[in-house]
Amino acid sequence: MESSTLKDIAAKLNLSVATVSRAVNNKEYVKKETRERVMKALEEYNYVPNEVARSLKLKSTKTIAVILPDICEAFFGEIIKGIDEIVSPHGYTIIVSDTNENAENEKKYLEILQQKRIDALVFATVDLSGSNVKKYLSAFPVIFIDNIPEIAGIDSVTIDNAAASRMAVDYLIEAGHREIAVIIGSVKETTGYARREGYLEGLEAHDILVDEDLIQYGNYKEDDGFRCMEQLIQNRDVHPFTAVYVTSEKMTFGAIKALREYGLRMPEDISLVGFDVQDKAQLISPSITTIRQPEKMIGNRVGELLLRRLDGNAEQVSGQILLKPSLVEGQSVKRVN
Amino acid sequence: MESSTLKDIAAKLNLSVATVSRAVNNKEYVKKETRERVMKALEEYNYVPNEVARSLKLKSTKTIAVILPDICEAFFGEIIKGIDEIVSPHGYTIIVSDTNENAENEKKYLEILQQKRIDALVFATVDLSGSNVKKYLSAFPVIFIDNIPEIAGIDSVTIDNAAASRMAVDYLIEAGHREIAVIIGSVKETTGYARREGYLEGLEAHDILVDEDLIQYGNYKEDDGFRCMEQLIQNRDVHPFTAVYVTSEKMTFGAIKALREYGLRMPEDISLVGFDVQDKAQLISPSITTIRQPEKMIGNRVGELLLRRLDGNAEQVSGQILLKPSLVEGQSVKRVN
């Protein structure tokens, strides 16, 4: 059946659109009897509110966009669920855009989303400089996750990445390792930078000298992990190590493949601590000791921050929320000595 | 900088909104010089088209919704990417809703999305009856994926599920197995039904008698896989089997866990063919022989079908597109005899 408009309903009932609108939206100043007549007509004539018209009038679409680099990563899925849990009871809908890790696509989506008049944005950017997003910061609230660009006064929700590295390094040292390599992301963005800091601090705290050649830089992809690990393995005579800490899931997988390819056993020959490794089926063996982020909680915090920004009761303290990571013990680290 | 409207621009330039609109939309009947003046002003006064107003006027939001049971499954992620690849060049944006495998949430989202006036829907439903979606079939084009409810004349894109089962069974028989158990979804929806048919056909074609007790029914979740496998194992004296075919990724994981728990080795004691198993890191060992769906291609076909429906050149033949699954060989099947 064709759906009808407020005007249609008003005509059928010999009322004004204003009155029907009030009834529909449960506003006051509608006689009980009138309200009932309207409610009945709504059913009868199949009224479906037009959210587009509503948005135009109210200048709010009740829509929150999430831009992320790869929708296939379960990590982001959990975050989205976490956000949704908080904002959907308030009538907000989430729309997701996948950039395929491509900064140009980010630019494209940013533009489209502004045209669609989203109310707010949650952004996991791959653009370290943040130059693309700058011009939108005044158009709608933006909350960064995962990767925080170097811009002053922005909102973000992440784990304490330095602390994460500290946990990994401390754990390895505790297990008796002292020659600890690391495969890390670009230090040009805050995430990579903080993870590196934590690693350095960890060594320092235990009076271990840093060997710069044991620090390899990748770009979070599996190939990078492979390449970095390969590099480490090849330099092994000059720069020996017994353990490696890899700072992303994909790089962890790549690193493990390199180990295999070079016939190195894990953990017998090399111990490994990964990052974000999600082994939902617990089928990987040996199971991997890994740093984990509280995805759901990240999503929840983002949702709460979002609501605060959208309420606009504007206590505009920029919120750099840091959550605690955890270390999940597997069998990929060998105790030595 | 505040963004401005067509009206603002028109005022600044002493033109009518109509003319400015024409210029902005690259329509004809605009003097070249005027067009240039407008284009320059657009920049200068920071004009951002209001897609909401446009949608209201044009009665099209250029938005395609995807409702799915769990956004964390990479399977759906790939499909979304596949759809996006096709439709985004035509100006459509995708919005994703995650129902957490809950039919009530499907209902909720269906309603919201209709209010938001989406142009079309791609639906991976968990509601076998399809009763929730029926009333929306006339409101916008709906294309079903993954799980096809029993409704006549709907569009869908799936793999040939019977053929998939045939492949799995033929493969096992070829490897010398004749006592083949199966863990399958509900046969009340077409997917489960077809997968069962394929299994039965496969046995029949090789003159193997069907033992109904070797057919276990679950609901696609990991727990179901575990429970079904457990059942099979416990009945093993009376209903022996050397191989099992499991028809979803989660159930496959559950089944493997049950095998482990009961001390059965794979493939030495029991051979297994899984479904949809995505071992992106190739870290599971032994690697699992599995049926795979061509996700990207499913997405592409959905996108194409969508465009055809949206163009509305209305060759309304309902499209039940069937794609070919494939079998990826791993090490979970043992050759016998």
Place this chain on the structure above:
DNA sequence: CTGAAAGCGCTAACAA
């Protein structure tokens, strides 16, 4: 080639 005017469906003063 350009402008005036209507209207998409809704909300919110303001008046009655």
Place this chain on the structure above:
DNA sequence: TTGTTAGCGCTTTCAG
């Protein structure tokens, strides 16, 4: 308690 009116920003006839 209800109706009238204006207007959100845009597209599109139709007239000039």
